[in-house]
Amino acid sequence: MSTAVFKPSKSQLADQSDGASNYLNAGFSAKSWLLTVDHKRIAILYLISITLFFFLGGLFAVLIRLELLTPQGDLMQAETYNKMFTMHGIVMIFFFLIPSIPAVLGNFLIPLMIGAKDLAFPRINLLSWYIYSVGGLFTFAAIVFGGVDTGWTFYTPYSSTYSNSNVILVAVGVFITGFSSILTGLNFIVTIHKMRAPGMTWFRLPLFVWAHYATSIIQVLGTPVVTAAIMLIGLERLFGFGIFDPKLGGDPLLFQHLFWFYSHPAVYIMILPGMGVISEVITCFAKKKVFGYSFIAFSSIAIAVLGFLVWGHHMFTSGQSVYTSLVFSILTFLVAVPSAIKVFNWTATLYKGAVSYDAPMLYALGFIGLFTIGGLTGIFLGTLAVDVHVHDTYFVVAHFHYIMVGGAIMAYMAGLHFWWPKITGRLYPEGWARFSALVIFIGFHLTFFPQFIVGYLGMPRRYHVYPEEFQILNVLSTAGATILGVGYLIPLIYFTWSLKSGPKASANPWGAKGLEWEKASSPPSQYNFEKTPVVTEEAYDYEPTIWLK
Amino acid sequence: MNKGFQLFPEQASTLAAQVDYLYFFLIAVSLFFSVLIFFLIYVFAVRYRRKSEQEVPEQIPGLLKLEILWSVIPFLLCMVVFVWGATLYFDTYSPPKDALEYYVVGKQWMWHIQHPTGQREINELHVPTGQPIKLTMATEDVIHSFYIPAFRVKRDVVPGRYTSMWFEATKPGEYHLFCAEYCGTKHSQMRGRVVVMEPADYQNWLSGGVANEPLEVIGEKKFRQLACHTCHVDKPDARGPSLVGVFGEPVRLQNGQTVTVDETYIRESILNPNAKIAAGYRPVMPTFKGQIDEVGLLQITAYIKSLTKE
């Protein structure tokens, strides 16, 4: 811990000759924000919206954990509880996790990283934020009018025929938001293909950009399918279409296929950008070229492609044919390999580095730890006979929270801390940031590790009341959730504080490589660069290089 | 049911120990890799911590041999796990020939179970040890999932079709029975208990219950009550095909295709008679949709199964 806790070092602080124009002081009216086509301002709009949804989803999580403190249903009715976990899932997945890193950090950074003035389609970028907001309003309206109780998976025929809650309103919300995600992905693909600065070849791109390219492919190919499936649920409820209704000869399992065809790749929409963030943070705080650049880059693409071929592993107990299950199981194991490659390469990057423990690095190291556990338990679930036992139990709940909270949100926090000085031009209190990283790490394990145990014991997920012998593990989990909640509130406070009172940041407070640090000011000017940068070196080129045979 | 604090579930079926061995193997592999990675990160982070702000370490762009090593080893391990898991899974799909057949119908929010001997239970399942038991399952409404953690078995029950699973209990005792697929408001109350008994105790329990008729007898009554026997008689000129000895056998259809008579075909032929008509018969049978529920369907199926030649 070389740097003193509250005092940024000299290189981190901006020169006194400040006050240059930047994207933040380019206009102060509401219109200059709400009608902006600047990717950086749109990123801020997203940051505000997803933060609201994150704390809304978090509120539902708190209520769920409080209910599960005791085996009886004493805090709320079963009906209310079912709505809580449904809304928690829908808000967190569709309105927080999927847009989180791409729409905030990706939006802000991709043009800066590749040396472009903006995304290829700035107006479509703004449009996708408005679409997201309209989808969010529908979902919010559904919550206000009494919520929805189908589970975020909308399994038919419960969602299409039996549920009495606001399924259509939420379906419309998710449907609309899907287009926002498609448009963001489309924008990134075109931008990465066509807007790179002179000299910025594909293999000089930061891995963050590669990860977002892979993510965008999934968004463009996967999202429309779930959108179609959700549209069919809406039509089924409105007109009684019968496509998923077994009473009319329809097949409820078709919905599961269509749903998971998107929703499994959607997991990679959440985790791949996170992996991109980790590659940036690890290299910067180890002052090292990333180990195995092309392996990390291509493993992102491999994950995106293979991710489309594994959806059936959500249906091992559903009654799909044995042979179908065998194929999906083996493909699931294949997708594990590129994830393993990434973890090993990040670890090797630290070897002989110059490692410092600034807050973004602590979050990134936490990510590797949690993602490793999340990934390995994914192997358990891909294993047919074991999955039969743990499917739809808390084991699964623990697993995907290790990936989505332990992985995606840790990475989001790492990225937010890393680029906060770039985005806002302000430094946050380093000591508090490290403290919150630690609190989140501890709180997370305490919340979700017991769920692996209670899951293997057989406690099914989505249970409002449960047998008494599971109580102790549930109490531990709730205690952990309290710590985790505090861990997320601390950054909210110091980030807000830093906006006004944080010390001004220099252009490159971490001594990092990359166009956004080396060629743009903090915060960047309205059109990003004074003049279009020319790239002459590979990513993470911290001299000198030795070559291993 | 052990009401105290547990860290590991009871093993009460022949499958349980086998699944657990695989689970332990997975834990061992996971521990090895987690500890390896945590250890390396810790060592590198401490050993190579930054000593001055200007420090620039030697750069190492990568090493192909290492990349291959850490791609191939996880891949091979994964294949071992895949084969192991798939073999076990395959077994769970093929019940032994001598399995006793029980019928399960899920309904929001309870389980209805019928023994081959006619006993009916709600949210309870009594089974003997040492006897393979096959469950044929249907649901009246939404998707449910029949889950007995102590046996390590689970299978979704999907509307519009039959699913099945089997197990052989090994240890007398009481175990949880859960619905594992979210099915609406009282999903978490759709649970019960599985009572495993020594075969002798099971026989006692059977005889101690309300005198019930065997399932196929109940099925036969229902068969007559719905007047199925007026057409489906074992005569050459009958309006409907004879049902004697057809179960498990192939039957030729009007459109030239052949299907095997199983639970699903019988169910479809009762609810939607004209979907697959046996060759040589006219589509005159009315649908019985609305007149018979899943329980009744299973009873009639049991009756048809019992109709063997001579």
Added chain:
Amino acid sequence: MAHEHAALQHHFDDMDQQLEASTLGMWAFLITEVLFFGGLFAGYLIYRTKFPEAFDLGSHELDIKFGAINTAVLIGSSLTMVLAVYFAQLGQRMKIVFFLFATLVLGGTFLGIKAVEYSHKIHDGLLPGPGFTFDSPIADQVRIFFSFYFAMTGLHAFHMIIGAGLLSWLMYNAWQGKYDSSYNTPVELVGLYWHFVDIVWIFLFPLLYLIGRN
């Protein structure tokens, strides 16, 4: 950069880059659309295999005349669209407007015929829902056919309506003289979109109208 084109947006270096980006964007969007319809086509194929007789029956209820005329109308509209793009590249203002208008009229004709067809079907009680009536032992399965019929043609018609909106917008701009040989990207892109929507219909027509008639 000798002289900057008025239509060049600030974040592009030159018109070529802007054109390439826009075209790639439209293609990526069309891939999304393929997957969007693809989900429905996959569902259609599954049920068609499951209930071949019902799908034949349902198919016979559709009026092949309407379908065939509409197919011809759409193919014609693709031709006029191509001509509009061609004249946009040549920068002949009045001809762009004329052929865009022709495309719009043909698109409108298609939608008009579709509306007549829908009203017949609804009148005959073939719209899935409480009012659905069909006299057959496999009526439930025929209802699934009509669910796909309405979902797929409805989604297609929705795309046509959006296309009509885009054509009107193009016509207004073309009238204002915004497109010439150096800048006609919007015409070209809407052209791509319009052809895509036509191609979807080229798949829908045989799958829905013709399958029962061989």
